Amino acid sequence: MAKSKKIVTKTLFHVLIILFGLVMIYPVLWMIFGSFKNNREILNNSMQLLPNIWRPENYSTGWKGFGEITFSTFFANSFFVTAIATLACTISSALIAYALARVKFKGRKFWFVCMISTLMLPSQVVMIPQYIIFQKLNLVNTYVPLILPFFFGQAFFIYMMMQFIAGLPKELDEAAIIDGCSKYTIFTRIIFPLISPALITTVIIQFYWKWDDFLGPLIYLSRPEKYTASLAIKMFADASSTTDYGAMFAMSTLSLVPVFLIFLFFNRYLMEGISTTGMKD
Amino acid sequence: MAKNTGGNSLKLKKFLNRDNTVGYVFALPFIIGFLGFTIVPMIVSLYFSFTNYNMISAPQWVGLKNYVRMFTEDNRFVNSVGVTLKYVFISVPLKLIFALIVAFLLTRKSKAVSVYRSVYYIPSLIGGSVAVSLVWKQLFSTKGLINNILHSLGMARISWFGDEHAAVWPLILMAIWQFGSSMIIFAAGLTQIPASYYEAARIDGAGIVKQFFFITLPSLSPVILFNLVMQMITGFMSFTQTYVISNGTGDPNDATNFFALYIYNQAFKYFDMGYASAMAWILLILISLITFIIFKTSSTWVFYENE
Structure with a gap:
């Protein structure tokens, strides 16, 4: 019984740490996925992480x-x-x-x-x-x-x-x-x-x-x-x-x-x- | 003759191998750099601070006028100091508290823990870049992610960079977000605390909270002191974030007009070099004063092992 309780706390600990880690790097992820979006998606749809349509052409436009x-x-x-x-x-x-x-x-x-x-x-x-x-x-x-x-x-x-x-x-x-x-x-x-x-x-x-x-x-x-x-x-x-x-x-x-x-x-x-x-x- | 040169080269060799020679040969880059890039500029800067200088005509001696102007005529300067102090005094303690708690939670030596630590370190790694400041500006824009989250929680949207009462908070949050490097330093400090301390505490029935306050905190206090001073200095010099986010203006209504940004604008936008130099000296004095106070009070809260 004590052992299973320990496993539960341990799992909970890891889940919390991972969730918090995700929050920490979310701005970075948002930027990376944002680099494949167009202005409309970035400005009006900020809750969404992944782009609707991937636009790798942003990279060639930017590179200019x-x-x-x-x-x-x-x-x-x-x-x-x-x-x-x-x-x-x-x-x-x-x-x-x-x-x-x-x-x-x-x-x-x-x-x-x-x-x-x-x-x-x-x-x-x-x-x-x-x-x-x-x-x-x-x-x-x-x-x-x-x-x-x-x-x-x-x-x-x-x-x-x-x-x-x-x-x-x-x-x-x-x-x-x-x-x-x-x-x-x-x-x-x-x-x-x-x-x-x-x-x-x-x-x-x-x-x-x-x-x-x-x-x-x-x-x-x-x-x-x-x-x-x-x-x-x-x-x-x-x-x-x-x-x-x-x-x-x-x-x-x-x-x-x-x-x-x-x-x-x-x-x-x-x-x-x-x-x-x-x-x- | 031949013998003589042999003697001379021996002498030279002996001279070159003397500690004083070796020391100055190796330290020479520092000495040159220190004189050329620190001492001489400091003296020049001190001189400029007593002059009116716009880089076109020669500096004009005005005595203490720049310093008087700062505190009696320039409300923007007084405000800038206030905003910077608010930013530093809120962000640095919170950043260190966060760093400490996470370091304490992630002490166990395991593969997972070192991966977590690396992830938490990423914001510190990139936080000073223009890229992150640009992202931050979008996240806190009117229709940005943060406002959308607030909205979906039933709260009102905030015009983060339009409201002078709100504008400094995204910058404070950004500083706290970068707690990673302090965390790594704390984590290293934690490994130096003998495990026997914790064992003894556990035998005495102390829980994890008590252990934190009675063992971890005092043992880490020298490291906390070091971090406090270094983070404070970094905070006072914070520039890129506010420059990028406010487009160099310190808007709205000077709410993000940090000390470093104001000095930059006085010097490189208005070319008021004398006045900007005087402000830089006030910054130096302010930082020295706060460092001095921290060190003075540290005897009451910093514990060294051999005491």
Whole structure:
């Protein structure tokens, strides 16, 4: 009797959790199915999830973009900016994390505090002068302002990698020195390969952030052929007086595809990364 | 001669291998970036905040005028701070409570649980995107899904983005919807709580609710503190959602004119760079102040293991 009661509560628990999960992802499902509907269905029939008639042509309409520029340009732009920023951020953050976590140099504490304090600095404070500086250098409407800051590490990832490096036994370094490694080759041969899970996590999270970034492109890019996908989708929604919602959702859905693919394949790294940065020790 | 160069290169090698050299070589990217992209812009920004600057003519020193204007003449600014505080103070606690409860319910290690967690994490993953903001705008439109559900439940439809009293709520809901990343952090914290604590409590006859309040909550308090501060900062900087949903206006009647959006408009729509810089500094001061208060009060509610 007790056992069957336990099974009932357990099933109930799972059903509730699944139902709640459905509610959570319903907006996403609604967008995906919406990308196959026409305006009338989207605007007047929002209670219905599945389209009456599937309209895959929304994707080709949407792909045409606006002002003679197609979404192949916008997605290529996004990939370019995201790939360089992500790579630069990952490598520079690893170098910095090694210095701050493993090398006992003068001023280490000071630079560590500086690094942590940038975590809490609202970007609005530096956004305006940065814009003015880039404008004076004639770099507005190029990708330099969107990419260059990432060559100098990002506090969030430096901190995460430091946690990771702190977990590696010091004896590894000592053994390497006996084997004739310098402090430099310790980094390239030992630390860098060993923190690869943290590197992968950094790549994933930085990819997401940069791919989604809207404020940066909004400020710096005004020529449509330079637009990234996130900016282009917003402009697509505004471009004509009557928005084609189906096509807009089609492009929105496509813009989330890379995000979902990475999520599907690298889920474990993502979860670990988020948990380690949140921990105090 | 040959011996001498050998000595020099040995010296160089020794110099290069000193901790101070190695440290600064590896930390160099950070130091350059910190000076170039944080410290110098901050100083420039502080200077601008005391000037009138429209990017066409040279900055004009006006002393504290920008700061005075903000609090005495600019009702939109005062309102913007109020709206942002309301958004942050409602959405952040609710988001963390949700994250905590779900993390607590999903502690067991099983395949199903990790799948559930991933599903609950999806909104956090995509929540910052333009795509989701566009969907949100449709869901809360006059004939949108939310209103249709309200209607079928016999309630009145609400003009979510037309009514100044309603407009901030979809944004608050969107923030709470993204409780996933906090949940993952809490879940990781939960695994660190020794099982023996719960066993002891169970022997003493404590139910699941008591266990939550007397074991889970105190043990997790350092993680809660960390999350509280980080989510608060994120909340204050919230921009994309309100920009996309209100088309950059902060309408209706400035009800969604968040701090970050107002700064953006002052700077990049009106090109009032001096005034916008002054506002950015007030934002920094406000965030620092609230962080300070949270840390000050934390001694009463945060428990560290080794105390």
